[in-house]
Amino acid sequence: MATSTITGKIFVLPDNIDTDQIIPAQYLNLVPTVPEEYDTLGSYALAGLPEGFPPFVEKGAVKTAYPIIVAGRNFGCGSSREHAPISLGAAGVKAVVAESFARIFFRNCMATGELYPVESSQRLCETLKTGMEVTVDLEANTLTVDATGNSYPLNDLGDAKAVIAGGGLFEYARQSGMI
Amino acid sequence: MGMTITEKILAKSAGRATVAPGDNIWVNADILMTHDVCGPGTIGIFKREFGDTAKVCDPEKIVLTPDHYIFTEDDKCLRNIDACRQFAHEQGLPYFYDPADDTYSGVCHLTLPQKGHCRPGEIMFGTDSHTCTHGAFGEFATGIGNTDAAFIMGTGKLLIKVPATMKFTIRGTLPAYIMAKDVILRIIGDIGVDGATYRTMEFDGEALATLSMDERMTICNMAIEAGAKNGIIAADDVTEKYVKERTNKPYTCFESDADAEFYSKHEYNGEDLEPVVALPHSPDNTAKAAACSDWTINRAYIGSCTGGKITDFIAAAKVLKGRKVAVDTFLVPATVEIQRQLTTETMDGKPLIQIFREAGCIDPAPPSCAACLGGPIDTFGRLNSTEVCISTTNRNFVGRMGSKSASVILASPLTAAASAVTGHITDPRAVME
Incomplete structure (x- = not known):
């Protein structure tokens, strides 16, 4: 994922989206390193959301129409299941922009290199609406709404950016001579 | 420093x-x-x-x-x-x-x-x-x-x-x-x-x-x-x-x-603490058990790494001894050692397992994580519909124990057992002398 700009539709979520909502436990029988099960995990991304949300992945599809998620505080809280960032990554999510992240979810994004977990310094989940087209710029650290040009600041990912861009922990460890 | x-x-x-x-x-x-x-x-x-x-x-x-x-x-x-x-x-x-x-x-x-x-x-x-x-x-x-x-x-x-x-x-x-x-x-x-x-x-x-x-x-x-x-x-x-x-x-x-x-x-201060529950759907949605008696429950679950240890079953047995549960009560000892202790630990001469049976609990399942995190559809104790379950487990997010339509209330084994007896959220002091 060696790109610094991500463009596409956003899917907006509130605070405390936990790993059971991202990938319900009944799908943890799927093993992410088995290629067809990786894809299936993508088809179930955010299947645990309560009623009232539009489908994140359309029935029968494997990929989402929303490559960017905008959320409130504590995104990814709960379980250590790596299936969570993997299901989002497998569905085609490139970045989650949230006010804050749960620790293990953030770490798993970095270790797998599946997607960028980016913190916003403002609360965007009540300003932006699902379906808006935006551009996330990881160099300028901004999220810009394409239609209006309104731009919002993002916190710099720091060291994590290079790890994710490099493809995750193992690639990074090899490049830097750790293994 | x-x-x-x-x-x-x-x-x-x-x-x-x-x-x-x-x-x-x-x-x-x-x-x-x-x-x-x-x-x-x-x-x-x-x-x-x-x-x-x-x-x-x-x-x-x-x-x-x-x-x-x-x-x-x-x-x-x-x-x-x-x-x-x-x-x-x-x-x-x-x-x-x-x-x-x-x-x-x-x-x-x-x-x-x-x-x-x-x-x-x-x-x-x-x-x-x-x-x-x-x-x-x-x-x-x-x-x-x-x-x-x-x-x-x-x-x-x-x-x-x-x-x-x-x-x-x-x-x-x-x-x-x-x-x-x-x-x-x-x-x-x-x-x-x-x-x-x-x-x-x-x-x-x-x-x-x-x-x-x-x-x-x-x-x-x-x-x-x-x-x-x-x-x-x-x-x-x-x-x-x-x-x-x-x-x-x-x-x-x-x-x-x-x-x-x-x-x-x-x-x-230990003396100031009161029995509490976490209401649906977040572990920080806490309230005093005594203030939640209008919450009717239709299932109790005692198990998991958090609440399926022998001390948890001893606590539940203190409440259930000589009483009857009013709702389906599921017991899952966390390990084989704890499963064995259910038959070897006694209270006033009675094995815990006998106390639970006499109280009308469902016979304990063999040890595993079971319904704490929902799991496959055939999991023991899984919430498959609109159940309201008081549970000694650790999480009560939407869908955590199975169905998205179900509700999970987190509590201590004492509070879970007391609530199982009455059918609504109950401070254990209300049923224990």
């Missing part, structure tokens, strides 16, 4: 004199635990990255304990257990607790201490967020994902950031109706589900010192529900007695220095 217990353990493992919060350091893992849900994925990454014939860095450091989806007909779940077994055999892993034979133990977080894998001063990583349970033994223990776990399998090391420590002091004494679950739910209610994110929660105080290891594990187990990286309690005589009965490996006990720097300090 002094250091906290967590900082001392991390510094020792990193081979440094001191560390400070925010430092990124390489530490050596003493134990890596994985199970049937994350084990196959971890093994897949290990083989992909280190090669098909690669050997794990140290078989003595790996504990492989299938526990999540054991008693099911789901073919993928059964395949995953087989994958763990095959890897254990090809690698010659000495600590594989196989569901297919009498080495099976059950829930990883009770298997680890009961089989002697928890030792003060060590570093444990596990592919399960409740690995923080083992901080109860004065060690650094935290949950990680498959990729980090595969890295440790191959190298024995992991790069981690030193967390700042929040200190929670529980003074005085805990009344008989207050359990560790009430203490930790109160704290989570106060600081919120992200109140300790990226940080350590260290617990001490006179009231805490009187708690058994089972109860201390309940407190550290739920540190993750406040977002913490780890929970920790300094090892004392209670810890050492438990550990020495189960392992003869050497260990080191650390305490926080008097001049250690804490991110924040929080104090509670």
Whole structure:
């Protein structure tokens, strides 16, 4: 994922989206390193959301129409299941922009290199609406709404950016001579 | 400047004199635990990255304990257990607790201490967020994902950031109706589900010192529900007695220095605490049990790493002895050892299992994580519809125990049992003399 700009539709979520909502436990029988099960995990991304949300992945599809998620505080809280960032990554999510992240979810994004977990310094989940087209710029650290040009600041990912861009922990460890 | 217990353990493992919060350091893992849900994925990454014939860095450091989806007909779940077994055999892993034979133990977080894998001063990583349970033994223990776990399998090391420590002091004494679950739910209610994110929660105080290891594990187990990286309690005589009965490996006990720097300090008086519940759908949505009697329940569940220990069943039996449950009451001992204790532990001469049967509980299921996290559709106790369940488990997010339409209320075993008797949320003092 060696790109610094991500463009596409956003899917907006509130605070405390936990790993059971991202990938319900009944799908943890799927093993992410088995290629067809990786894809299936993508088809179930955010299947645990309560009623009232539009489908994140359309029935029968494997990929989402929303490559960017905008959320409130504590995104990814709960379980250590790596299936969570993997299901989002497998569905085609490139970045989650949230006010804050749960620790293990953030770490798993970095270790797998599946997607960028980016913190916003403002609360965007009540300003932006699902379906808006935006551009996330990881160099300028901004999220810009394409239609209006309104731009919002993002916190710099720091060291994590290079790890994710490099493809995750193992690639990074090899490049830097750790293994 | 002094250091906290967590900082001392991390510094020792990193081979440094001191560390400070925010430092990124390489530490050596003493134990890596994985199970049937994350084990196959971890093994897949290990083989992909280190090669098909690669050997794990140290078989003595790996504990492989299938526990999540054991008693099911789901073919993928059964395949995953087989994958763990095959890897254990090809690698010659000495600590594989196989569901297919009498080495099976059950829930990883009770298997680890009961089989002697928890030792003060060590570093444990596990592919399960409740690995923080083992901080109860004065060690650094935290949950990680498959990729980090595969890295440790191959190298024995992991790069981690030193967390700042929040200190929670529980003074005085805990009344008989207050359990560790009430203490930790109160704290989570106060600081919120992200109140300790990226940080350590260290617990001490006179009231805490009187708690058994089972109860201390309940407190550290739920540190993750406040977002913490780890929970920790300094090892004392209670810890050492438990550990020495189960392992003869050497260990080191650390305490926080008097001049250690804490991110924040929080104090509670045991006498002031009240039985609490966490209402749907968040562990920080807490309320006094006595104030929630208008909540009707139609199921009770006593089990999991948090609430399926022998002390939890003893507490439930105190309430249920001589009474009848008004709702379906599911019991799942966490491990085989605890399952056995249900028949050997007695109260006024009666085995616990008999007390539960006479109270009208459903016969206990064999040990596993069972319905704590929903699981396959045929899981014992799973909430498949619109049930309202009072549970001794650790999480009550939407859909956590199965159906998205169900509601989960977290409580201590005393409160869960009292509520099972009345059919609504009940402070245990209301049914116990």
